[in-house]
Structure formats: C-alpha cells, structure tokens
Amino acid sequence: MPSSIFDVIVAGGGLVGASLAVALGRGGLTVALVEPQPPAPVTSLGDAWDSRIYAISPGSAAFLESCGAWQQLPAERLTRVETMQVFGDEPGARLEFSAYDCGLRELAFIVENGRLHAALWRSLRESENVTLFSPGRCGALARGLDAATLTLDDGSVLASQLIVGADGAESWVRGEAGIKASAVPYGQLGVVANFAVGTPHRETAYQWFRRDGVLALLPLPGERVSMVWSTAESHGRELLSLAPEALAARVEAASQGVLGALQVVTPAAAFPLQLQRVAQLVAPRLALVGDAAHNVHPLAGQGVNLGFRDARELARVLAGRGAQSDCGDYHLLRRYERARREDILAMQLATDGLQKLFASGKVWLQRARNLGLKFTNLPTPLKQWLVRHAVA
Numbered sequence: 001m002p003s004s005i006f007d008v009i010v011a012g013g014g015l016v017g018a019s020l021a022v023a024l025g026r027g028g029l030t031v032a033l034v035e036p037q038p039p040a041p042v043t044s045l046g047d048a049w050d051s052r053i054y055a056i057s058p059g060s061a062a063f064l065e066s067c068g069a070w071q072q073l074p075a076e077r078l079t080r081v082e083t084m085q086v087f088g089d090e091p092g093a094r095l096e097f098s099a100y101d102c103g104l105r106e107l108a109f110i111v112e113n114g115r116l117h118a119a120l121w122r123s124l125r126e127s128e129n130v131t132l133f134s135p136g137r138c139g140a141l142a143r144g145l146d147a148a149t150l151t152l153d154d155g156s157v158l159a160s161q162l163i164v165g166a167d168g169a170e171s172w173v174r175g176e177a178g179i180k181a182s183a184v185p186y187g188q189l190g191v192v193a194n195f196a197v198g199t200p201h202r203e204t205a206y207q208w209f210r211r212d213g214v215l216a217l218l219p220l221p222g223e224r225v226s227m228v229w230s231t232a233e234s235h236g237r238e239l240l241s242l243a244p245e246a247l248a249a250r251v252e253a254a255s256q257g258v259l260g261a262l263q264v265v266t267p268a269a270a271f272p273l274q275l276q277r278v279a280q281l282v283a284p285r286l287a288l289v290g291d292a293a294h295n296v297h298p299l300a301g302q303g304v305n306l307g308f309r310d311a312r313e314l315a316r317v318l319a320g321r322g323a324q325s326d327c328g329d330y331h332l333l334r335r336y337e338r339a340r341r342e343d344i345l346a347m348q349l350a351t352d353g354l355q356k357l358f359a360s361g362k363v364w365l366q367r368a369r370n371l372g373l374k375f376t377n378l379p380t381p382l383k384q385w386l387v388r389h390a391v392a
C-alpha cells in the first residue's frame with residue numbers, strides 16, 4: 001500500500017526537475033519531488049563566483065519568474081548579454097548579434113548555477129503543493145493501468161498518476177522504463193573557469209570556433225568573465241593541470257587578447273561532453289524532461305534552456321488537460337512529446353553539425369564554415385532564425 005498519493009512524482013531536483021515541480025504545484029497539482037542531493041542554501045554560498053554558469057534565454061527567465069525563482073536572484077549577480085561576437089578560424093570570419101538590432105532588451109542572462117538552484121529550491125520549499133523527499137533515493141518503479149508507484153530506499157511507497165524522470169543524463173527512471181538512449185561521446189571536456197579581465201567586456205559574449213575546440217567567454221558582473229572551453233580530452237586535461245597564471249596566459253592568447261590581461265578568479269573544472277538522443281520522451285504514466293531526455297554540446301549554451309522548455313511545455317499541457325482528470329493519460333503525454341520533438345531535434349542537429357564542421361581539418365570545410373559565418377552575419381532569415389531559437 002502506498003504511504004502517500006500525489007498527482008505527479010518528479011524524480012530529480014536539478015534545475016529542470018525543480019522548476020517543473022514548482023510550476024506543477026503552482027498549477028494546483030500535488031507533487032512529490034525525490035532528490036538524493038539537495039543543493040546548498042543561498043546563505044552558505046558566500047561571495048565566491050561559481051565556476052558553473054548558464055546563459056539563460058529571456059524565455060527561460062520568464063518561465064523562472066513564473067516559478068518565483070528569478071526574482072530572488074540578486075541583481076548584482078546577474079549580467080545581461082547585449083551583444084554576441086562569434087569568430088571563425090580565418091581572419092574576417094565573424095558573426096555579430098546585438099540585442100538592439102534584434103529589437104530585444106538582451107540576448108541572454110548569465111547566471112550562476114548555485115544561486116539559481118538555491119532560488120528554485122526556496123520556491124519548492126514555499127510551495128504548499130510540493131512534498132520534498134530529499135535526501136531520498138529511488139529503489140523500484142512500477143507502472144500499472146491506474147497509477148505509477150515509486151518505492152524509495154527507506155521503504156516508503158509513493159503513488160501518482162504520472163512519474164517524471166528529471167534525473168539527468170544517466171536517468172534511472174529512463175532505464176527502469178526501458179526507454180532506449182544512444183549516447184555518443186564527443187571525446188571532449190567542457191573546461192570552465194572564471195577570470196578577471198583587463199579590458200571591460202561591455203556585456204558582450206565572445207566565442208571562438210578554433211581547431212582545438214570552441215572557446216566561449218561570457219560576461220559576469222563587474223570586470224569578470226566565465227569561460228567554457230570545449231576541447232579534446234587530452235587538451236582539456238592539460239588546461240586543468242596548468243598553474244593559474246599559465247591558464248590565464250593560454251586563454252588570453254586563444255582569445256586574441258580582446259579582454260586584455262586575464263587573472264583566474266575561480267579555478268578550472270571540467271565536464272565530459274556527449275550527444276545523447278532518446279527514443280521516446282513519454283511512455284504510459286511516464287515522461288522525461290531535461291538531460292534525461294536529451295544531451296547536447298554546450299557550444300550554443302542551450303542545454304538547460306531546452307530542459308526549461310520541456311518543463312514549461314509539460315506544465316502547460318497538464319494545466320490545459322480540461323475534462324481529462326488523469327495527468328498520466330498517454331494521449332495527453334503524447335501531446336507533450338509532439339510539442340517538444342522539433343525544438344529538441346533542431347538543437348541536436350545544429351549543435352552536433354557545428355561541432356563536427358569546426359572540428360574537421362579538411363581545407364574545403366574550413367573555407368565553407370568561415371564563408372558560412374560571413375554569410376550568416378548578413379541580415380538574413382537564417383540569422384533571424386538563430387536569434388529566435390536562442391531567446392525562446
């Protein structure tokens with residue numbers, strides 16, 4: 001017999017699972033959120049700059065505001081990206097986006113992972129409809145005609161109409177449901193670190209498509225930037241082994257000195273990169289969101305934004321179910337899957353295609369990709385399409 005009954009169980013309280021649980025709770029559904037590792041509260045974060053940062057699209061920021069989390073972020077820890085400059089690996093191959101030219105206030109916001117996570121968890125704790133099982137570990141999952149049940153390691157049994165896997169790239173829920181996933185490692189690491197800069201960044205995000213990977217320097221408040229250098233594992237490990245002064249000198253040279261002298265303010269860390277596709281986003285009484293549903297290369301800074309769009313759409317479909325009282329109804333879940341397919345596929349194709357295009361040493365491809373950047377820099381429909389996707 002279940003010890004507790006909910007409308008929805010969300011397994012995984014990372015950024016995506018937490019945002020979904022808050023959104024569903026605000027929509028009047030009762031939600032159980034199971035998470036083995038609750039994040040540190042904001043009071044314990046101190047002043048140090050998180051090395052894990054995200055470029056959050058204006059669309060995601062609006063969703064997070066509707067969850068009550070965005071407004072908790074202190075203005076002095078947020079940066080609006082007003083311009084983006086992308087460089088190819090030939091002189092003159094350059095692409096520039098400006099919020100002003102696109103009729104927008106900003107292209108993205110740069111936010112620290114720890115603060116955003118803590119803000120979402122504060123919204124979770126304040127939600128009357130959400131019950132937290134954290135630290136809590138999933139033990140067994142069963143899906144029947146009328147309900148799904150999740151047994152936790154401590155023996156408690158939770159029942160619901162729907163279970164959502166928001167438990168990251170290695171999703172346990174996805175595995176238990178027998179949903180196939182194909183992961184292709186890029187053989188690259190995403191090396192992250194923060195730097196103080198000698199020349200003001202003027203709210204510009206810089207990105208270099210180089211033969212040794214993709215280097216991005218994203219503006220942080222004050223004269224600081226956050227780096228994501230997606231590069232071959234051997235090169236990534238070498239960057240990690242460098243003394244702070246040597247790392248700063250290496251990044252300064254790779255970024256052609258556009259931000260003057262660099263100084264490390266947060267030491268380097270690294271994450272392995274992969275492309276992961278899943279066969280289905282839904283199954284009877286089950287749905288996947290976030291990295292459990294897709295894993296993309298971080299060169300477009302879109303991974304968590306895709307996840308927030310999953311959460312936003314699933315919450316919208318469940319809120320609009322009308323006379324259908326069953327949140328786990330398969331036809332309803334298929335509506336969510338159909339609505340998300342195109343966005344996910346487009347992002348997988350775009351990030352994977354760009355990664356392969358710029359990783360190739362073939363001369364004709366080198367010409368083509370740099371010409372492509374120059375062409376895209378013209379005021380073409382392609383440029384508008386790219387901006388529309390990036391800010392959604």
Ligand SMILES: Cc1cc2nc3c(=O)[nH]c(=O)nc-3n(C[C@H](O)[C@H](O)[C@H](O)COP(=O)(O)OP(=O)(O)OC[C@H]3O[C@@H](n4cnc5c(N)ncnc54)[C@H](O)[C@@H]3O)c2cc1C
Nearest residue numbers: 012014015016055167168172190290291301302303304305
């Ligand atoms: C170097 C790098 C830079 C990136 N930069 C950006 C960026 O600028 N912008 C962007 O949009 N994206 C970016 N991404 C992608 C982004 O980090 C991910 O897409 C995002 O963190 C996924 O969030 P999630 O909540 O789906 O998964 P996760 O963050 O992996 O959270 C999953 C949660 O589930 C929990 N969990 C695990 N197993 C279980 C279980 N069995 N039961 C219950 N809970 C469980 C975990 O403890 C965790 O809290 C970047 C990625 C990398 C590697």
